[in-house]
Amino acid sequence: MVFDYKRVLLVGATAGIGAALADRLIKEGAKVIAVGRRQERLDAFVEKHGKEKANAIKFDISERDNIDQFVEQVTQGYPDLDCVFLNAGIQTPIKLAQPATVDLDAFHSEVTVNFSALVDLTMKFLPFLMSQKLATSLIFTGSNLAIVPAATLSAYSASKAALNVFVLCLREQLRDSSVKVIELSPPPVQTELHDYMGTEQGRQLGMPIDRFCDAALNGLLSGSDQIIIGAVGPAEPFHDIIHKRRTAFENLATLMRGGR
Secondary structure, eight states: OOOSSEEEEEOOOOHHHHHHHHHHHHHHHHEEEEEOOOOHHHHHHHHOOOOTTTTEOOOOOOGGGGHHHHHHHHHHHOOOOEEEOOOOOOOOOTTTSGGGGOOOHHHHHHHHIIIHHHHHHHHHHHHHHHSSSSOOEEEOOOOOGGGGGOOOOOHHHHHHHHHHHHHHHHHHTTTTTSSSEEEEEEOOBBBBGGGGGGGGHHTSBBBBBBHHHHHHHHHHTTSSSEEEEEEEEHHHHHHHHHHHHHHHHHOOOOOOOOOO
């Protein structure tokens, strides 16, 4: 099995899952354009792999007013782009029962990074991807918490649930196009995402990053459009919920388009 796409734009590539998958995709033969906020990490990525395989663009996706300019820079600079991998995310515990402590600006900022900015990027890149002669794809990093939310992670869980619904709708509406819509749904993974718990404790939480990348890459190489890794609680009922929910969604979608 080989990875289907040759030029990948990977947003959120300077840390955690994104950084690890950027390395793996290059090993699979793809050329990767890494996107992130930290210039020194972007420079290190290009130096590690060489400019023939790796490129980098510094960009903060929370700056939604600059997305048009960013998309134009990418599509003009890399006309062979065939895969946009939207991976960025923020996770912060929020004490909803103590409303005086809730920073609403921070809450909405987390939702923006995890969901709204990804919708913007999707809509801005989609015309380019749909115009390509060969098959293209949009890959989204969701979360198992989109299905079973964590009560202390309300903004994160809600934003990932919204992303999951958006991906389902997008995939349905693009079913007859050349753009494949793929969702990667991780469990907790040992990355910087959990540093709010303290670096030592947070980076020991969840699945080791190498093990996760093995499973993610196997899913991508398999051609699946929904890659669920791990589970929240017992695996069988968790995966049964996902299967029944998608079946119900597809049944409704078929009904809404008149059985076609």
